[in-house]
């Protein structure tokens with residue numbers, strides 16, 4: 001290959017790599033500076049919408065609603081309503097996960113995390129614990145009922 005063509009190939013490679021890395025940098029910056037409510041964070045900011053306290057313990061989940069009602073192994077929500085789940089644990093580390101909503105939050109004793117959700121469609125979904133937390137870990141699953 002003549003020297004001139006080698007130089008051209010080299011320049012094309014450099015331009016392509018710089019373009020791809022620039023695109024990745026810009027899209028990551030946009031993501032990192034976007035609304036972070038849908039990512040689990042330590043409880044520190046003002047919660048959005050209705051607050052539901054989610055408590056994991058060996059081996060079930062309890063959901064406490066603003067009116068004081070507590071349900072276990074069943075989370076009842078209304079469609080098109082914004083909720084902040086405050087996720088905590090009574091004993092060991094658990095991990096609250098609703099696959100259909102793409103929402104996951106660690107449940108760490110003494111260090112509550114919060115995550116915001118807004119169910120869009122009525123239906124029944126599952127939630128589960130996705131952090132091995134002992135003998136009956138597999139029992140920490142239940143349903144999310146959206147009406």
Ligand SMILES: [Cu+2]
Pocket residue numbers: 056093094095129130131132133137140
């Ligand atoms: Cu668990």
